[in-house]
Amino acid sequence: MLGCGTIVGMVWELNPVERRDGVPTEDEWSWLTVVPGKSRVFGWDLHFREGWAEFVDVFGGGVIEELSGLALLTVKPDAVVGRRGRRVVDYLVGNGFVPVGAARFGYTRHSVREVWRYDWDVYPVDRLRFSSLWYAANDVVLVVARDVRPTPGVPATVRLGALKGVTDPALNEWHHLRTVLRPPNRVLNFVHVADEPADVVRELAIFLDRPELRRLLDSVREGADRTEQVLATIADLEAEYPAHDLDVEAALDRMAPVIGAQAKDRLSELIAGNSKIRWDEFTALVPQNAVDLWDVIVVASFVVPRERPV
Incomplete structure (x- = not known):
């Protein structure tokens, strides 16, 4: 049942007589996002609304600050398997971000779709299928960090996003986080940073159940330096999940006895030519249950389409 309103394109429009309880004011929205139309979409987003309620409960009138x-x-x-966690934390601290909260969680098929709900239109279904395997491969850790070297007028998560760099390594400079982490390609890029304060609210409500979210926000409110907690969580993850070299050539060599020379040659040719194949074609070449999971993920990250054709 849709209720009282109209749908324009893909955006729900309120009737003028409807009240909008539990969402930010216009002034608050101006601090949460600068993206045109985003406040309208997030105002109806269940995850944002739930997260916003928790933030307001914990921080009250100081929520925007x-x-x-x-x-x-x-x-x-x-x-996690590439053992980049310590480098990530060192980068945060070295660039003026002090961890004040952390939580371990695991992506699910549904959370992968929800967190990038408004971005999946640029990705093919094959990327979605691959991502369902990749993101659910092992648990991860999220870090909430306070900016102690703020740039006036720039939200902390926006400043960190700029420092992170972009997905194309050729466009990043020496000081960007993704350059420091040395990703194997544009897909396996090690970190995600929330784009704007509005995304911080929404993503935390996707990743964490209410009790976990409240514990995290209470930790943030206390303001203590949680760097050691983050490092301990990363150490626990690394003790649980074996390291992987994320080397595509080594992964192909390890697969070869199972997939055979013909399949290996086909995949090698695709990688050398920067060519792509459909997910179902890839899984026909590589039986997932017979080879190492991360070998599958690494090779797939090179041959499964990244974006939809324009």
Whole structure:
């Protein structure tokens, strides 16, 4: 049942007589996002609304000031097995971000779709299928960090996002986080940073159940330096999940006895030519249950389409 309103394109429009309880004011929205139309979409987003209610409960009238000083970074599954976690934390601290909260969690098929709900239109279904395997491969850790070297007028998570760099390594400079982490390609890029304060609110409500979210926000409110807690969580993850070299050539060599020379040659040719194949074609070449999971993920990250054709 849709209720009282109209749908324009893909955006729900309120009737003028309807009240909008539990969402930010216009002035608050101006601090939460600068993206045109985003407040309208997030105003109806269940995850944002739930997260916003928790933030207001914990921080009250200071919620905007608090959010402006917070950045949200997630250490992705590939960073866990690739042993990049310590480097991520060192980078945060070295660039003026002090961890004040952390939580371990696991992506699910549904959370992968929800967190990038408004971005999946640029990705093919094959990327979605691959991501369902990749993101659920092992648990991860999210870090909420306070910006102690703020740039006036720039929210903390926006500043960290700029420092992170972009997905194309050729466009990043020496000081960007993704350059420091040395990702194997544009796909396995180790970290995700929430774009704006509005995304911090929404993503935390996706990743964490209410009791977990409240514990995290209470930790943030206390303001203590949680760097050692983050490092301990990363150490626990690394003790649980074996390291992987994330080397595509080595992965192909390890697969070869199972998939055979013909399949290996086909995949090698695709990688050398930067060519892509459909997910179902890839899984026909590589039986997932017969080879190492991360070998599958690494090779797939090179041959499964990244974006939809324009």
